[in-house]
Amino acid sequence: MNTLATTTERWELAGYGIDKLALREAPLPAPKAGEIVIATEAVSLNYRDVEVIDNGMGSTLEFPFTPASDLAGRVLAVGEGVNRFLVGDRVLSAFIPGWRDGASLPWSVAPVRGGPLPGVLARHVVEPADWYVHAPHSLSAQEASTLPVAGLTAWMALIEKGQLHAGQSVVVQGTGGVSLFAVQLAAAHGARVIVVSGSDDKIAQAIALGASHGINRHTTPDWEREVLVLTGGRGADHILEMAGGGNVEHSLRAVAQGGRISVIGLLEDDRFSLSVMALLASRATMTGIAVGSRRALEDLVRAVDVLAIRPVIEASYAFDELPQALAHVRRGAFGKIVIRAD
The missing domain is CATH 3.40.50.720 (NAD(P)-binding Rossmann-like Domain)
Incomplete structure (x- = not known):
């Protein structure tokens, strides 16, 4: 762990409104038991991210707040007891961390990332390994980052349900x-x-x-x-x-x-x-349809590799261009808008 950075950079919201966003340095803790350290490679934006930043979208946020939910990255380190991932594995975030499988859980029992749970717009994250799945082999990090909400919602509507x-x-x-x-x-x-x-x-x-x-x-x-x-x-x-x-x-x-x-x-x-x-x-x-479980996301990942599905990305923005990317999401896009963090 001595080779890992002790600080990272992340977007923080000081209050409601895009003008309250700022890019700040933050400490990067060592992983606890059951946790993994991830180097973020891409973050896909959803329209709900704009709504959360504007007004919380029905959630009461704890400021400073880091927005967004859909991360693709690579594991840098694993905490004690982690056996789902190895250092170097490519991973995706699950939108509803408490929902592993089965019937849907109430939001109060299984809150979602990016509001009310803190989001993933950081260059590194340290979180429970259970909140992640393996990324597809066939997609780039930018493409893979579009699966946790948009891809899984379509999968749940048509295939799962x-x-x-x-x-x-x-x-x-x-x-x-x-x-x-x-x-x-x-x-x-x-x-x-x-x-x-x-x-x-x-x-x-x-x-x-x-x-x-x-x-x-x-x-x-x-x-x-x-x-x-x-x-x-x-x-x-x-x-x-x-x-x-x-x-x-x-x-x-x-x-x-x-x-x-x-x-x-x-x-x-x-x-x-x-x-x-x-x-x-x-x-x-x-x-x-309100996205889906971790198991369903794993099913989607396998299907994407087999069916050769290629997510449609209209534009990608650098990590420090988040306000411009959010403006693009607000005016609409053909497909997805992605933030590059590599």
Whole structure:
């Protein structure tokens, strides 16, 4: 341990608001029993990171606070009793550290990284080994860092919970990180993918990733009608609902009898109302998706290697360019925004 640094550099939030962010030097403790020391190589940003920085996103933060949750790095040292990792192993952070497997746990029992738990925007972290999984062999650190939230959310919606199989149809809304993972995962499993977006250019890029069709929601506001045409009147087996609000009614009209709507995003509104009779008539299942367990992340990692999934990164920023990266996230991206820490 004598060769390890005793200090590191990390982003700290002194209060709510991006103007309260500062890059500071901090002590780097030696690992305790069960802990590992990780050299951060990349941190993927999610829209929730912007919300947490702005207002806590429903959590009361303890300042100074380090944001972000999705880390890819390399193990520098291991504490006593650690047998899951060796020095030199490449690792990924788990978003919900207390959720190893099985049914979801309440947030109060298993809080999440990056709010309310401290985040990972530091050049080094010292944390329990149980909070990490092995990274994919086939991805760079920047690519791998996009899996813990965006990749796993799409995996949970379609594969873990949705039991997607070849021949089914999937509607993916938008072209953010979760949506593009969903396009690739669905296509790799033999499903027919329909992308709904406000940009013809982004639709074309999504089709290049494996989508079969695209619908521009601006020129076709009642996009569910086109879904019914494309599915021969049957409707989609799976719909990833990313907007919330009034858009959920469109999803309900577009879903197949007995199909599935996975509620993931609330970009339009954090509330919605539905006709109970319409829901009953559809026999559809509506499920909230809030990322997944450590075991599910390990399943995703293996699948990424086998299926040759390549995460879409629109831009990467240097470690000291966090404010610019957050501004990019706020205005929207085709895929993911990543911070380089190597």
